[in-house]
Amino acid sequence: MSELLTVNAVTKAFGRKVVLENIHLHLEPGRIYGLLGPNGSGKTTLIKLINGLLAPTTGEIYVDGSGIGPRSKSLISYLPDKLYFAEWMTTNNLIDYYSDFYEDFDKERAYNMLMNLNINPDEKLKVLSKGTKEKVQLILVMSRRAKLYVLDEPIGGVDPASRDYILDTILSNYDENASILISTHLITDIERILDEVIFLQNGRTVLSAAVDDIRANEGKSVDELFREVFRCY
Amino acid sequence: MLLKLMKHEMKSLWHYCGLVIICVLIASAIFEIGVVGVVAIKNSVVDIIMIPSLIFLGFAIVAVLAYGIQFGVAFRFYRTMSSDEGYLTHTLPVNTSQHILSKLLSACIYTICSVIYLIIFIVLTVIVLAGVTGGFDHFPDIMRELKVAYDEFKSVVNIPIALFIAEYTIMSLVSVVYSILIMYVSVALGQLISTHKFVWSVVFYMIITSVIGIITQIATMIFTAIPGLFAPFMAAGENATPELFMGATHVIILIVTVLMAVVGLVAFFVTKYIYERKLNLE
Numbered sequence: 001m002s003e004l005l006t007v008n009a010v011t012k013a014f015g016r017k018v019v020l021e022n023i024h025l026h027l028e029p030g031r032i033y034g035l036l037g038p039n040g041s042g043k044t045t046l047i048k049l050i051n052g053l054l055a056p057t058t059g060e061i062y063v064d065g066s067g068i069g070p071r072s073k074s075l076i077s078y079l080p081d082k083l084y085f086a087e088w089m090t091t092n093n094l095i096d097y098y099s100d101f102y103e104d105f106d107k108e109r110a111y112n113m114l115m116n117l118n119i120n121p122d123e124k125l126k127v128l129s130k131g132t133k134e135k136v137q138l139i140l141v142m143s144r145r146a147k148l149y150v151l152d153e154p155i156g157g158v159d160p161a162s163r164d165y166i167l168d169t170i171l172s173n174y175d176e177n178a179s180i181l182i183s184t185h186l187i188t189d190i191e192r193i194l195d196e197v198i199f200l201q202n203g204r205t206v207l208s209a210a211v212d213d214i215r216a217n218e219g220k221s222v223d224e225l226f227r228e229v230f231r232c233y
Numbered sequence: 234m235l236l237k238l239m240k241h242e243m244k245s246l247w248h249y250c251g252l253v254i255i256c257v258l259i260a261s262a263i264f265e266i267g268v269v270g271v272v273a274i275k276n277s278v279v280d281i282i283m284i285p286s287l288i289f290l291g292f293a294i295v296a297v298l299a300y301g302i303q304f305g306v307a308f309r310f311y312r313t314m315s316s317d318e319g320y321l322t323h324t325l326p327v328n329t330s331q332h333i334l335s336k337l338l339s340a341c342i343y344t345i346c347s348v349i350y351l352i353i354f355i356v357l358t359v360i361v362l363a364g365v366t367g368g369f370d371h372f373p374d375i376m377r378e379l380k381v382a383y384d385e386f387k388s389v390v391n392i393p394i395a396l397f398i399a400e401y402t403i404m405s406l407v408s409v410v411y412s413i414l415i416m417y418v419s420v421a422l423g424q425l426i427s428t429h430k431f432v433w434s435v436v437f438y439m440i441i442t443s444v445i446g447i448i449t450q451i452a453t454m455i456f457t458a459i460p461g462l463f464a465p466f467m468a469a470g471e472n473a474t475p476e477l478f479m480g481a482t483h484v485i486i487l488i489v490t491v492l493m494a495v496v497g498l499v500a501f502f503v504t505k506y507i508y509e510r511k512l513n514l515e
Contacts, residue, residue, distance in 0.1 A: 048514075051324050055510050074326035082515075084320035086312070088248055100237045101325050 003062075004029045004148055004179050005050065010059030012045055012203075019045045020203045023059070027179050029147070032193055034211075034222070035183040037200035038230050043183040044081060046200070047152050050181075051078045064147060074102065077146035081153040081183075083133050091121040091136050102144050110143035113169065131158050138166060142173040149180045155189055163189050187223040197222055199229055234327050238335035242309075246343055249309045253301030254347075257294055261354055264290050265361050272365040291358075295351060302347045306340040307416040307438075311431050315424035319514050329508045333417065333501060340413045345406075397483070404490040411493040414500040415441055421507040427515075445496065456488070 007025035011018065020042045027033055035043050048054040050061060052068040063072035085094060091114060098105045114121055117135055125133055138154060154170065155163045163186070171193055174180060184190055197214070199207035206229060214225055264287060271283045313322045314332070322332060363369050387394050419441055423434025 053320070053323055053512055053514055055512075070326040070328055073324055076324070078320075078324050080320045082317055082320070084317045086245070086248075086318055097241060097321075100241070101234075101327070 002029070002064075003027065004064055005181070006060075006062040007046070007050070008060045008062070010046075010049060010056045010061060012042075012049060012054060013057045018203060020049070020056075023203075023205055025198065025205070025208070027148070027181065029177045029179055031195040032180045032182065034187070034190060034194040034197040035181055035200065036185075036187060036197055036222075036226055039185075040202075041200040042203040043200055044152055045203075047078075047150055047181070047183060050150055051076060074104075075147040077102075077141045077144040077149045079137060079141040079149075079151040079154055081156065083130070083137065085125055085133070085137065087126040088124060090124050091119065094136070094140055095121065098140055098143070102146075104145040106143050106145060109173065110139055113139045113143065113173075117165075131162065134158060135162070135166070138169065142169055145175055145178075147178050149174055149178065151180065151182045153184055154182060155184060155186055160189075167193055187226050191222045194222065199226070201230065235331050235335055238327060238331060239339050242335050242339035243342070245313075246305060246309055246339055250302050250305035250343060253297060253305065257298045257301075257350075260290060260294050260297075264294065265357065268358060268361050269365050272362070294354065298347050298351060302343055303412070303416070306336075306343065306413060307420060307434070308431075310336055310340075310417055311420045311423070311434060314508060315420060315430050315434075315514070317515065319512070323508070323512060323514070329505050332508070333504055337410065337413055337417070337501075341406075341409055344409050344413070348405075348409075400483070400486050400490070404486050404493075407490050407493045407497070411497040411500075414497045414504070415445075418500040418504045418507075421504040424513050425507065425511060427513065 003026050005025060005027035007023050010020060010023045012020040023042075023046060025046075035046065037043050045054065049056055050063070050068075052073060061068050061072075063075050066072050066075075089097075095105075095107060095110050098110075099107055111121070114136075117132075117139070119128075119132060119136060119139075125136070128136065135158075138151075141149065141151070149170070151170070155166050158166060167190065170180065170182075182190060182194075191211070194211050196210050197207070198205060207225075211222055214220065214222060218225055220228070267283060267287045267290070271280060271287065312318050313336075325332075363372075383394075416438060419438035420431075420434040422437040423432075424430045426433040
């Protein structure tokens, strides 16, 4: 099967500090990947590299055969782990913005999701709660028919009741041939949707395996394995 | 894609500069009404209060518009390129050059419009003053005086007058682009520091403009010593003829334009390099 994302021997250092070391990743279409690891393991740095927000010190990254650039950015729908929209904008402004720049943006899908969550698209972001702003971000990201969704802590800031809705939103809004790369600490919440997991520790890949294989070979859930691998002594 | 970027940039710049523009428009209206009032009332007590107030207001209009737009342009660039909003900017499917170019062109449009507005404001003030003081009766005389001045200027300037105006206009346009690019490169350098990025951007701006100022002083000293350029003009001192003066001005315009274009280009490519290779979003 053709690779959607190839991370080839990527190392990222900030000055003398090496944050990622010799990372290899090969993501195939139509799968959901969990990027898991403790704080400071390099998850967000790797995601920033994939999205062109950082340049690797060494190594290469390809998205659907293209190096990082305008084409790769048109294929990736990225949700950062922070609020990044201008507060003076309304959701309507943002929908216009997204539909102008992303050919794969589906306005109808966005408005349907906003309606389901009772979010008024005419309201400015500054009057919305933090949780609602996060939902608006997720709606905009999931309203694209992208090839790869890269979601950095999509459920980190929301209450447990909203997590299921968000995960359902993610699952029901991505195309069969698209892939999702999710980074999170909340493994129990997302384990049910994952096909594969990648464990990062101190900037290195310590495990890359299918969830079914982990269950069959280790006799453990991903959460149990995570706790074992990253146990704090 | 550049036009789409510009469309959103123009709208967003209004958010940053709109308040300044509205305030300036209101202040301009108050100024013009004040000018009419002072001339109409002809009261010495009113004059003592109003004339200094109007002079202050006039300067405030010019300063607020000029600096307000510049600050709005710089802050907008910082917010979209170096703060959290950069996550949206830098993941759009466009390259860094297009980002910088779209912001630069939009900022130029705002700056040029503000300059045009100030010219209109001054002309309007002159017309209002002429209207209320009966100055229009002297209009033919003024036109005659202007014609004499124009003919004198034409006889002094060795180059065609249209070319001189074109050179001056090009220098002004290059200077607008240059000043914006200096702000952009300062913001780009400021984002390399992990904390207080905007403060650091201001510090870098002050450093860059000071360094350019010092280099310009040194270059001027060197150039004035070169025979054939400004040396005859400098040697003539107070007795310099208008021909010498205009000749020197002509050369200065060309040199300044070229230097600003070169420094502007360097600033553009440094900004591009920093955002492509050294992006430092939190």
